[in-house]
Amino acid sequence: MSNRIIPLLTVLAALFAVWYLAAALMNASLQRDLFANNDNKSYTTGDLINSSLNMERPKLPAPHQIASELYKLVIATPPSSKRGLVFHARITLEETLIGFAIGAALGIGLAVLIVSIPLLEHSLMPWIVASQTVPIIALAPMIVVILNQFDIGGMTPKAAIAAYLSFFPITVGMTKGFRSPDPLQLDLMRTYSATSAQVLTKLRAPASLPFFFASMRIGVAAALVGAVVAEVTKSEDGGLGARLLAGSYYGQTVQIWAALFMAAALSGILVALIDGIGRLTLKRWAFLT
Amino acid sequence: MKAARDLLPPLVFGAAVLLIWEGVVRLAGVPSVILPAPSAIGERFVHSIPTLSADFLQTIRGVLAGYLIGNATGLLVAILIDRSPFLQRGLLPLGNLVSALPIIGVAPIMVMWFGFDWPSKAAVVVVMTFFPMLVNAAAGLRSAGSMERDLMRTYGAGYGQTLRKLRLPSALPFVFNALKINTTLSLIGAIVAEFFGTPTVGMGFRISTEVGHLSIDMVWATIVVAAVTGSLFYAIVALVERRATFWHASYRAK
Known part of the structure; x- marks a missing residue:
């Protein structure tokens, strides 16, 4: 140690x-x-x-200035106050989690489709890859505007952007994961005359667990980046991204750094949480000894 | 022939999406403020080529400068700390942590330090691309098997020779992995950095101002430029990878 x-x-x-x-x-x-x-x-x-x-x-700013700013905004300010960072961090966290949940569901769903329908892999996968070489974040301001036209405001547009950023690593990781069982094991399932649904639930899904946690880890970090950038483009509702923008607008460097550290802490906590759950689960399923 | 067969399904799928898009917009009469038809975007694209190319040139400068510096320093630091297990144990967990952080948040700080023009965008890109390269290259340098290392020792090869002839080549697939990840990251970094301030040109600037004017077709035209740029950038790196690591298992099989 x-x-x-x-x-x-x-x-x-x-x-x-x-x-x-x-x-x-x-x-x-x-x-x-x-x-x-x-x-x-x-x-x-x-x-x-x-x-x-x-x-x-x-x-x-020197580290102690950021520390004292963080202390002032996180501990000395009541959590419900708009001036404190806890208030904004909560907004960002909610958007991240909603977006991540949607992104994870979409990502896993797409991976299931790609693994079960070979034709889809050839027609869909290149576009999924291409969708990521596009700087998705460039779309963020527009998604906000489009959803606004339908009177969908508040958190939804930001959660949508978070979901868009997080689904890709999950799709790719889970496709790999569902394909990870040995050909021997797949053959065994065939000798049992298992249906493809059974192969999925009894063999592919359990075998994909290590890939599942690895892609969740990347997905949640990506969702947080999406939420923060979306907040920059629509800053009226608050959030850590809005604090970044306000700080850069008024030249408040200490405030920018404090928001940055808060976002880093948030991301660190989410990733650590997933790592922890992952380690426990993988141990139970004997992937880790 | 085989290439044509591989290309056909995605092309058909893409064409179908564009057709459905055009059809839905026309039949349902979707206002162009919400979602312009592909044909309208194409028309806008053709009419604004001068603006779009100026934006492209502005942004790509920051992207390329940052991409080169960030990847080069990442690789260099990985090689430097390779000889010191102490530094590796100290730096790599930190690198892993930092690559999970929303680094893009440094954009406003870099714009403050390096001004509105492209150097500040390059700085954001440097910070974003450095850590993926560091972590990947460090893993790659460790990837040479102990048998091969032993063989180099029986040849009496020194550290430098082992590095050049064995460990750097065996690290190449990892390095290219980072190079590919970083193509997208660098475009994202430069465009988001432009949201925080630019001279009045650049793809990120164009997107944020045209959204403000509700000329959504122009935004889509810029996104087309960004998408093509990103895909080409990735494709070029992937092509170089194929040339440089033709011996690797993932290409040999095909």
């Missing part, structure tokens, strides 16, 4: 050191101008460094 933790901590410590150095260097010129504007000519290098790391609108 410790031979994993120590390298990780060393790298993290180095990262923090570089970050502080970069923050001091990047902000110094801004801070020098600020001192000059205030006719403060007698500042020392220590003063300069210290103030560069505590500016209100730095080019690069």
Whole structure:
């Protein structure tokens, strides 16, 4: 255990050191101008460094500034307040989960179709792949507008974009997973004269479990990216993407970084949750020993 | 002949989708603000080729610059940390974590640091493409079997020779996997970064402003450009992959 933790901590410590150095260097010129504007000519290098790391609108905020902003917005602000990050994170989380649920259902459904109907694979799969070489996110603003025309506002458009982004890795992963059983096992099912539905439920589905969790992991992360970008294009309803946009609009760098860290934490928690469930399930089914 | 047979089903499927789309829009009288017909999009496309190509040139600059720098540094760092198990154990879990994060959120920060023009888009692309390449290339460098490594040792090959003759070639399929993932990521990164500010040109800029003017056919025309660009980019990388890794099991079988 410790031979994993120590390298990780060393790298993290180095990262923090570089970050502080970069923050001091990047902000110094801004801070020098600020001192000059205030006719403060007698500042020392220590003063300069210290103030560069505590500016209100730095080019690069120092880690402790982000931490204190996060503390202020997450713990010190009541969760129901629109000014707090918990409020916005909840909106993003809901959109992500709805979108992910739709994307997972669609992805698994398509994979089942592709595995059971060979003709569909040849006609559908190239388009599914092509649909991803298209920068889907470019569609986001339009999906929002189109659904708005039908008076579908609020969360649905964003969940739709989240679903669109998350279905692809799930389709590809599950197609691979459903195909993962050995030819010998498939032959065995044939000697049992199993129907294709039986092959699916008794052999293909259980065999695909490791692929299932791997694709869920990617799918949920993709859904979160979709939700955040969709919020950027329709920021009135709040969400972490809206905070990013507002921060960039008003030059509030600390706010941007805080929203970014919140999104990262959200994604980390969702992925860890799926990993945990996956590990337990795979152990039970003896994929992991 | 075989290529034609492989191409036919998807082409028929695509043509059917376009026909149904056109038919539904015409018969149901869907207003073009919601969903323009494919023919209307085609007409718009032909009429706005100068604008579309200016947008394309603006965006592709950021995409290509970022793609090259991001992949090159990712590969380089993977090779550098390859000799140090300590750094690997420290960096790779971090790389895995970061590739699951919504990195695209750095777009507003990069626009603030590097200005509105294409360098800020390239910076977003660098950050987005770096980690997939790092993680994949590191896995690829470890993929050479112990038998082959032993063989290199019996030849008396040094670290550099083993790297050049055995481990880099055996890492190629992994590297190409990252290169393919990164084609899409880099286009997405550049377009979303343009949502946060551009000089008044670029595909992301065009999409967000034309949506505001409700000229949806122009948005679709831009999306067609983006789609073709993305598919071509991917196809070129896949073609190079086929040439470079012809010995790999996944191509040998065919």
